[in-house]
Amino acid sequence: MPLVIPNGFAQFTVNWASPTFNRHAAATVFGMDLSSMDLASATTVVGDAVRDTLCPDINEEVTFDSIVGITELLREFKSYTTMGGRPGSMSPPQVATLVTYGTGLRGPRNRGRAYFPGFLNDDDVTDSGTIDPTRHTGIANAILDFGTAIVTGGLSPVILHTDGGPPTAVTTGVVESKVATQRRRLR
Numbered sequence: 001m002p003l004v005i006p007n008g009f010a011q012f013t014v015n016w017a018s019p020t021f022n023r024h025a026a027a028t029v030f031g032m033d034l035s036s037m038d039l040a041s042a043t044t045v046v047g048d049a050v051r052d053t054l055c056p057d058i059n060e061e062v063t064f065d066s067i068v069g070i071t072e073l074l075r076e077f078k079s080y081t082t083m084g085g086r087p088g089s090m091s092p093p094q095v096a097t098l099v100t101y102g103t104g105l106r107g108p109r110n111r112g113r114a115y116f117p118g119f120l121n122d123d124d125v126t127d128s129g130t131i132d133p134t135r136h137t138g139i140a141n142a143i144l145d146f147g148t149a150i151v152t153g154g155l156s157p158v159i160l161h162t163d164g165g166p167p168t169a170v171t172t173g174v175v176e177s178k179v180a181t182q183r184r185r186l187r
Contacts, residue, residue: 004164010034010071011160012046016058016117017065020093025065026117031160031167032150034071043069043076045153051082053145054116057138058084062118088121091179095120097131097139098180101159102172110168112159115180116143129179140175147173 005011009031016026034042047067055064062084069076097119101112119142124135131139150157158167 003160003162005031005070005072005160006164006167007072008033008035009158009160009167010039010042010069012043013068013070014046014050015065015067016062018059018062018090018093018118020061020090026093026096026115028114028116030112030114031158033156033158033167033169035156036154039069039071039074039076042155043067043078045155046150047078047080049146049149049153051080053149054142055082056085057142058118059086059088059090059121060084061090084118086121088123090118091120091122091125093117094181095125095179096181098176098178099143100174100176101157101170102174103159103168104171105168109161109165110159112170120179125179131177131179133177136175136177143173143175 003011011029011031014028032042050064050067060083064080064082066077066079096115096117099114099116103110119139120131124132157170159170160167
């Protein structure tokens with residue numbers, strides 16, 4: 001079922017590239033309330049927030065390639081090609097950091113998630129798939145800084161629904177302590 005993006009909202013796709021991703025690039029997707037600005041400005045706000053708050057903490061093998069914002073009628077593309085700033089041996093491409101979003105409302109419809117590749121190096125993850133607590137704190141701080149930059153820029157994160165129902169405002173974002181995989185990236 002295709003995603004329905006109501007008027008005044010947008011979906012943003014952050015595209016990541018890396019030689020270790022092979023032909024399958026990774027993406028992080030989330031929704032935003034656009035009530036305070038146009039799509040082009042919002043795409044710049046989100047892209048600049050990714051570049052300034054997340055890229056310094058992403059592995060140096062990963063590049064923030066571009067961002068695409070879409071509304072019900074418009075599409076905005078912006079290229080960045082900003083390399084990550086964290087040295088080390090990156091975890092396999094299917095391993096990602098999972099951020100779960102809450103809305104203050106009950107039910108699976110009111111929860112969301114986003115996968116962020118490149119935050120983890122091999123030595124950041126235990127054999128059981130748990131993220132080292134120190135590294136987990138660093139990632140959580142980067143995600144918090146990203147959220148603060150988005151809100152300061154005039155946007156509000158939301159969960160968009162496939163059934164066309166009204167988007168749900170995100171109130172919390174939690175970095176999970178276990179690594180996650182995106183099955184699609186394993187193919």
